[in-house]
Amino acid sequence: MLPYIPGQRWISDAESDLGLGTILTCDMRSVTVLFPASGETRVYATRSAPLTRVSFSSGDQIESHEGERFIVATALEEDGLLVYICLDAQGNEKEVPETHLNNHLSLQKAKDRLLTGQIDRNDWFNLRYRTLLHSDKQSRAAIQGLSGARMALIPRQLYIAHSVGSRYAPRVLLADEVGLGKTVEAGLILHRQWLTGNAQRILIVVPESLQNQWLVEMLRRFNLQFSLFDYERCAQYPGQNAFEQAQLVICSLELLTDHPELQEQAVAAQWDTLVVDEAHHLEWHPEAPSQAYQCIEQLAEDTSGLLLLTATPEQLGKASHFARLRLLDPERYSSFEQFEQEEGQYQPIAEAVEALEEIADGEPATQTVIAQLRDLLPESDAQALIELIENDEADLEQIDSACTQLQGQLLDRHGTGRVLFRNTRDTVTGFKQRQLQSHPLELPEAYETQMSSSELQAHLSPEQYIEDALVTDNWAKDDSRFQWLLEHLHNHDDEKTLLICHRAASALALSEALKEATGLHAPAFHEGLSILERDRAAAWFADHESGPPVLICSEIGSEGRNFQFARHLVLFDLPPNPDLLEQRIGRLDRIGQQHDIQIHVPYFEESGQQDLLEWYDRGLNAFTAPCPAASALFAEFGEAVSDAIISQDAERLEQLTEATAQRRQELNAAMQAGRDRPLERNACRPQDAQELVNAIEAQDEPEALNTWLENALDIFGVNSEETGEFSWHLTPGEHMLNSDLPGLDNEDGFSMTTSRDYALHREDLQFFSWEHPFVQALQEQVVSGSLGNNAVSIFKTKALPEGTLLLEVIAAIHCAAPKHLQIGRYLPPTTMRFLLDERGNDLGKKVSFEGLSPKLDRLKKATAREVVKLRQEQIRELVDTADSRANDILPTVIEEAQLKMQSLLYPEVQRMKALREVNPSIRDIEVKALEMEYLAVADALEKARVNIEGIRVIVTA
Numbered sequence: 001m002l003p004y005i006p007g008q009r010w011i012s013d014a015e016s017d018l019g020l021g022t023i024l025t026c027d028m029r030s031v032t033v034l035f036p037a038s039g040e041t042r043v044y045a046t047r048s049a050p051l052t053r054v055s056f057s058s059g060d061q062i063e064s065h066e067g068e069r070f071i072v073a074t075a076l077e078e079d080g081l082l083v084y085i086c087l088d089a090q091g092n093e094k095e096v097p098e099t100h101l102n103n104h105l106s107l108q109k110a111k112d113r114l115l116t117g118q119i120d121r122n123d124w125f126n127l128r129y130r131t132l133l134h135s136d137k138q139s140r141a142a143i144q145g146l147s148g149a150r151m152a153l154i155p156r157q158l159y160i161a162h163s164v165g166s167r168y169a170p171r172v173l174l175a176d177e178v179g180l181g182k183t184v185e186a187g188l189i190l191h192r193q194w195l196t197g198n199a200q201r202i203l204i205v206v207p208e209s210l211q212n213q214w215l216v217e218m219l220r221r222f223n224l225q226f227s228l229f230d231y232e233r234c235a236q237y238p239g240q241n242a243f244e245q246a247q248l249v250i251c252s253l254e255l256l257t258d259h260p261e262l263q264e265q266a267v268a269a270q271w272d273t274l275v276v277d278e279a280h281h282l283e284w285h286p287e288a289p290s291q292a293y294q295c296i297e298q299l300a301e302d303t304s305g306l307l308l309l310t311a312t313p314e315q316l317g318k319a320s321h322f323a324r325l326r327l328l329d330p331e332r333y334s335s336f337e338q339f340e341q342e343e344g345q346y347q348p349i350a351e352a353v354e355a356l357e358e359i360a361d362g363e364p365a366t367q368t369v370i371a372q373l374r375d376l377l378p379e380s381d382a383q384a385l386i387e388l389i390e391n392d393e394a395d396l397e398q399i400d401s402a403c404t405q406l407q408g409q410l411l412d413r414h415g416t417g418r419v420l421f422r423n424t425r426d427t428v429t430g431f432k433q434r435q436l437q438s439h440p441l442e443l444p445e446a447y448e449t450q451m452s453s454s455e456l457q458a459h460l461s462p463e464q465y466i467e468d469a470l471v472t473d474n475w476a477k478d479d480s481r482f483q484w485l486l487e488h489l490h491n492h493d494d495e496k497t498l499l500i501c502h503r504a505a506s507a508l509a510l511s512e513a514l515k516e517a518t519g520l521h522a523p524a525f526h527e528g529l530s531i532l533e534r535d536r537a538a539a540w541f542a543d544h545e546s547g548p549p550v551l552i553c554s555e556i557g558s559e560g561r562n563f564q565f566a567r568h569l570v571l572f573d574l575p576p577n578p579d580l581l582e583q584r585i586g587r588l589d590r591i592g593q594q595h596d597i598q599i600h601v602p603y604f605e606e607s608g609q610q611d612l613l614e615w616y617d618r619g620l621n622a623f624t625a626p627c628p629a630a631s632a633l634f635a636e637f638g639e640a641v642s643d644a645i646i647s648q649d650a651e652r653l654e655q656l657t658e659a660t661a662q663r664r665q666e667l668n669a670a671m672q673a674g675r676d677r678p679l680e681r682n683a684c685r686p687q688d689a690q691e692l693v694n695a696i697e698a699q700d701e702p703e704a705l706n707t708w709l710e711n712a713l714d715i716f717g718v719n720s721e722e723t724g725e726f727s728w729h730l731t732p733g734e735h736m737l738n739s740d741l742p743g744l745d746n747e748d749g750f751s752m753t754t755s756r757d758y759a760l761h762r763e764d765l766q767f768f769s770w771e772h773p774f775v776q777a778l779q780e781q782v783v784s785g786s787l788g789n790n791a792v793s794i795f796k797t798k799a800l801p802e803g804t805l806l807l808e809v810i811a812a813i814h815c816a817a818p819k820h821l822q823i824g825r826y827l828p829p830t831t832m833r834f835l836l837d838e839r840g841n842d843l844g845k846k847v848s849f850e851g852l853s854p855k856l857d858r859l860k861k862a863t864a865r866e867v868v869k870l871r872q873e874q875i876r877e878l879v880d881t882a883d884s885r886a887n888d889i890l891p892t893v894i895e896e897a898q899l900k901m902q903s904l905l906y907p908e909v910q911r912m913k914a915l916r917e918v919n920p921s922i923r924d925i926e927v928k929a930l931e932m933e934y935l936a937v938a939d940a941l942e943k944a945r946v947n948i949e950g951i952r953v954i955v956t957a
């Protein structure tokens with residue numbers, strides 16, 4: 001006979017939050033269960049389904065679909081289905097079939113196990129309670145998801161990850177300057193979203209060349225196990241949607257644009273968050289958006305979270321920059337003309353933002369500022385806030401919060417501040433100097449014709465323009481830049497040099513020529529290599545002991561790579577665009593660079609190369625520091641400079657260089673006074689950022705984790721051997737309670753540390769924090785199973801008469817709801833403890849858990865069972881008392897959750913309405929959808945229930 005019958009009610013052992021399940025179908029192989037409270041369906045193997053039958057017995061309290069409560073008198077079975085004969089509140093007898101049980105009903109598994117004599121050890125009970133408290137603490141902490149990454153605690157990164165990660169469906173452009181840590185910021189946001197349950201399905205789209213780097217970085221730093229989907233991997237699932245086969249996926253943009261059928265699958269696969277790295281590749285023109293742009297647009301439309309990463313957002317022009325902002329927030333960025341107009345009017349915004357900062361610091365709000373704010377923010381939701389800052393009676397905290405909200409609205413409605421986060425080196429300390437070393441060289445005869453070419457690139461990389469027929473030998477040996485390179489390498493043979501040139505063919509020829517001339521095998525790194533070959537070359541170059549002193553890259557080959565261990569950068573040619581120049585320098589000018597960076601430019605004297613060098617250097621000042629106005633200056637002067645180089649008009653070039661320098665200063669000053677200041681302020685508020693660091697440092701204090709871990713490992717039977725002052729090696733024990741712990745599926749086990757500093761230096765050790773998957777799995781197993789949900793112990797005391805019964809009850813509030821509502825954001829798990837005497841008085845406040853538990857002794861199982869049997873009635877009554885006390889607290893907890901929900905969701909609704917006033921393209925349906933969500937969350941919160949997590953019977957002696 002099959003063990004499951006349709007209509008029966010069962011609960012999932014591993015996912016009790018799903019609520020009460022109903023069997024839909026069952027055959028010899030599988031059983032399908034619907035969990036109506038959370039809208040989930042699960043299919044399990046019939047033989048090993050992790051399910052527990054829900055059945056109530058006399059005296060238990062149950063609840064019907066309609067929310068009516070009953071006390072069970074007895075249970076009858078009809079065709080395998082239970083019918084409860086119950087009493088309602090008026091004492092009338094009623095029949096309640098199990099199919100009518102409330103889907104949100106909580107189970108008192110602890111009581112059932114205790115009363116049926118399945119008694120656990122005291123230390124298990126202790127572990128369960130402590131684990132519940134630790135989980136509560138973590139899910140309430142503002143730093144949730146930020147503390148478990150293997151990274152140095154850099155305040156501005158934590159600030160961004162915290163403010164973005166706390167948003168409802170975050171959609172942002174991470175645009176820190178090159179090498180300041182955008183990948184790590186994105187990883188941190190994903191880690192936070194993953195741990196809080198806000199993102200379960202994540203797709204990262206990157207240039208093909210960066211796939212592995214992302215894969216490794218996500219695992220190594222964040223323990224996020226992504227799967228890499230390339231064409232071969234996708235082909236493994238014929239007839240299925242390949243992208244539905246994993247939750248965390250990395251794929252290349254090229255894979256999607258080259259294979260329309262895969263793009264379709266990716267779009268259909270439904271993601272919670274989409275990440276696009278090197279987003280400057282998404283080119284857009286009003287009439288002709290690129291294929292890449294359209295691909296990402298389709299994906300982004302259906303995904304609630306979107307992170308775009310680029311260090312050079314304006315590289316492909318302002319229109320493309322605008323289009324990327326539109327991907328993030330189509331409602332806000334609906335018209336390019338309007339966007340351009342706004343760009344020119346940042347100054348009043350910057351001033352208002354600054355004035356609000358002063359008001360928050362205690363300065364009185366002047367009438368001029370108030371009038372300006374009313375003018376800038378005429379929408380209804382801002383008026384109440386403006387009134388508040390005008391009000392002399394308002395307290396400082398209220399004013400501070402109003403100022404922050406108003407600043408947010410100013411940045412949101414009049415600038416890019418809400419969606420764009422940009423840190424620049426100006427605001428970040430600790431970066432090394434960049435020093436330009438220009439090396440004038442003689443123009444080789446072979447290139448003379450190229451210097452009068454009408455193509456700029458021929459002046460910059462003439463070697464590529466020699467007619468193939470004339471090339472009998474490698475051009476490099478006659479190229480004075482190559483001779484210079486030989487000398488450079490000779491003088492710096494114990495230091496690493498990264499060489500970048502425009503084309504793969506030049507990189508290959510240089511590598512070949514070096515080998516011929518010196519015997520040195522210098523790998524060429526270019527788009528023609530497979531990804532694996534590129535990764536190998538990069539890893540070999542990174543090897544201090546046996547790696548080559550130089551790596552020769554083409555332009556595209558080096559994008560996004562980490563080469564900060566090199567101190568020399570050779571620009572074998574100059575790129576035609578200053579954003580590309582910054583990308584090149586950014587390979588070395590990154591977090592972790594230990595030396596001043598030497599940027600070498602070997603160039604032909606009195607050629608177009610020298611002209612461009614001068615323009616970059618004197619005009620843009622692009623070598624010694626990133627030039628924030630580079631894109632704008634390139635748009636304004638780039639073509640004229642190129643024309644002047646081609647026509648070899650030295651006088652015009654000088655004029656252009658001087659004009660560029662002057663304009664740069666004006667633009668920089670205007671940016672500082674206008675757009676950039678609010679942006680900088682938005683990208684990091686130092687005080688808030690420091691508070692995050694302090695909170696993480698406090699949690700990093702490994703004492704609490706070490707104690708809990710030691711206890712849990714011991715109980716679960718995991719062997720741990722100390723291997724150093726801060727490190728341990730874990731292996732599976734012979735009698736391990738559970739074999740599902742990550743990393744312990746083989747005898748070798750793994751090594752770990754709980755020290756962040758140590759983990760940053762020792763890549764071979766796992767960095768254990770409360771957020772590490774192993775620790776999370778262990779916590780999950782402690783609280784989701786029934787292990788330790790009851791105990792019976794003896795308390796030797798003279799303060800109470802012998803044989804007195806005390807009942808320690810652990811209750812928790814749970815709320816089952818569909819996943820997309822992200823209910824944990826508003827109502828995280830809440831654990832309560834009651835210590836009841838025989839009359840139902842709660843001694844919990846006077847007698848703490850940690851004070852009491854060391855004084856309790858274990859009882860032999862048989863005696864414990866005897867005690868439970870004898871005191872059964874009293875135990876039942878006291879559990880009900882604790883249950884109703886917890887239920888008394890429930891409305892307050894729900895109310896707090898509702899308030900939190902309002903503070904998070906209400907501004908979203910208001911914002912949408914305010915934007916609709918200025919932007920008719922926002923459809924009513926979008927506002928409605930948000931309002932519906934608001935109502936659905938409110939409704940789900942009302943259904944939160946109390947669950948009894950543990951009962952300890954204590955008898956005095």
Ligand SMILES: Nc1ncnc2c1ncn2[C@@H]1O[C@H](COP(=O)(O)OP(=O)(O)OP(=O)(O)O)[C@@H](O)[C@H]1O
Nearest residue numbers: 151152178179180181182183184311560562590591
């Ligand atoms: N908090 C951190 N702790 C330790 N290392 C870090 C941290 N943040 C960034 N790094 C390291 O600094 C380097 C640059 O970081 P990352 O790759 O995230 O920068 P990026 O802004 O994405 O660069 P690019 O603009 O080139 O794409 C990387 O080697 C990264 O591992």
